[in-house]
Amino acid sequence: MGSLSGQTAIIGIGATEFSKASGRSELQLACEAVVAAIADAGLRPGDVDGMVTFTAESSAEIHVARNTGIGDLSFFSRVPHGGGAACGTVAHAAAAIHAGLAEVVVCWRAFNERSGERYGLGQASRPMDTNADRAAYSWMTPFGLSTPAQWVAMFARRYMHEYGATSEDFGRVAVLDRARAATNPKAWFHGRPITLEEHQASRWIAEPLHLLDCCQETDGGQALVVVSAARAKDLPHVPAYVVGAAQASGRDQHMMTSYYRPTISGIPEMGLVGDQLWAQSGLRPADMQAAVLYDHFTPFVLPQLEELGFCGRGEAASFVADGHLELDGSLPLNTHGGQLGEAYLHGMNGIAEGVRLVRGASVNQPGDVGNVVVTAGTGVPTSALVLGAR
Amino acid sequence: MTTYDDRLAAFSGRVLVERRPAPDPVNVPMIRQWVEAMGDANPRYLGEQPVAPASMMQAWTMRGYAPTDASAGAFEELVALLEEGGYTSVVATDSELDFHREVVPGDHLSVEEVVESISAEKRTGLGAGRFVSTLKTYRDSADEVVATQRWRTLRFRPAEPAPEAVLRPRPAINLDNEFWFTAAREERLVVQRCADCKALRHPPGPCCPDCTSFAWDTVEASGRGTLYSYVVAHHPRHPAFDYPLLIAVVELDEGTRLITNLTGATADELTVGMALEVEWLRADADLTLPVFRPVRPREH
Known part of the structure; x- marks a missing residue:
């Protein structure tokens, strides 16, 4: 069958507004995003024959399909593990198209994550049962370790200890994201940049994480349309080719608490994803003109740079401080403002930004972007893409 | 600017309840009812020359059950000021009586109450509050002091009911753990x-x-x-x-x-x-x- 690289493309993107209280059902948000993405692709709902979303999604494909006029489906799947699913949805879509299981696949994620069920409040009050997923929390919640911020803070403290990184090093990521969001009208934090001093002065959430190390919570929806490379050529937008698409779960993987590995200062699953991306695409980190790295919490952006090979282990703090991630740097980062600045859409809005970068249509377009790497959730089984102009 | 504490402090030394005569003179029928109710068989109380039990001191001068004019007295003023501070509840905490002479039938007593001090806010088991100490002076019809009573109440802001003990999140116990x-x-x-x-x-x-x-x-x-x-x-x-x-x-x-x-x-x-x-x-x-x-x- 040959390599997946370049065989498919994201040809349509669509989103709702990003808010704190949508006032609409999660199903409606999903439908709005899906309808918008199909229209952006220059297609009609009846053209769609495949759908992929997250296991965390509350609206099954049958509900979205029935409401939006999507008819017969020949492929549908779901990707588990929270935000780690984001790029995995596109990987599933690309694989299905490449294998001939479907021709037009919509990937989406929609939720009222701010006005509805807030992930940031943690797992302590969730009902328990004895399946392996829930039982895994038995080692955490009785000790009060129940929120994503706390789970990440445990990694962050160890990273600081091993590499001498500081809270300011994490803060620079937040400052950069918020600077990009400040010039993005779609971003929740449009017009509201922050300084490193403000980051340092923000209250503790879970030391060593300040409030401004933690991404916001969002109501909204984001959808993407994936088609074959051949079909993409007939559609109106510049195709964002799926040059690389990979999922990975590492040895001794846990959900956000892989604290039992020989070392916890890296993200092995992200390294595995990177290895696959470079192998599939024949590209190297230096071939990327931009990056959209998952930033639910700032500390995990640093080891992502290391795992993907943009810098050596323990060097990410200086890599960031040296300005590589700025718009005029070697690897402009999160040009939409990231999840810290634009919206927390479980990484799906980051993929849409990757598409815009390839189209040359980002509000913070750093120049021609031949290839952009996009990652999904960190600390969980994850996924990533390389999107390219060819 | 006058602070709340200043306004409370201004009560120190003030007459809280003006000298008020007992409705009845000290008398044998009331003594009899008291000792019967208390089960106190001390022969001195109802003998040849009866003596009123010391514990009856407050009883002689108590207000009756009939409604009284509750307007504009210093006592009502203080209660209103304490309520303004949120101290809406009261409990008596101690009473120290000092007797100067025995009281006998025929004595016509009166009582006057003066504020001694109002404490800073204290944390107590009942809630945050202030201790109000007053001195009640009991006199006979010749103005001789027969007893004094140092009277302390706690005026407090009722504490929120203690939250129900919340348990740590339960582990999900299964065959593996x-x-x-x-x-x-x-x-x-x-x-x-x-x-x-x-x-x-x-x-x-x-x-x-x-x-x-x-x-x-x-x-x-x-x-x-x-x-x-x-x-x-x-x-x-x-x-x-x-x-x-x-x-x-x-x-x-x-x-x-x-x-x-x-x-x-x-x-x-x-x-x-x-x-x-x-x-x-x-x-x-x-x-x-x-x-x-x-x-x-x-x-x-």
């Missing part, structure tokens, strides 16, 4: 061990990742380890915990790690790598958990 929590209830820290290749593993599971054996037993850990990483949790707060909450990953001397809480240290005393030892936390009747404290130098 039950042994660990059962051992913890017996204050034994155990680590799962592959019965074949002897590799230790935590968190436990049904199958050895090193040799795929499903046979396992446990070893009891020494309870010694080092701090591998930690979190100082501030927000959000779960009612079962005190914050900031110290949560740690501890590496046991046996080599496995576990998530736990730290005790006996504050956040600024923690350093990655410090030596720790287990301590048992009886969280509630059903849950006992290992927590860790810094190893102190041995006492001789």
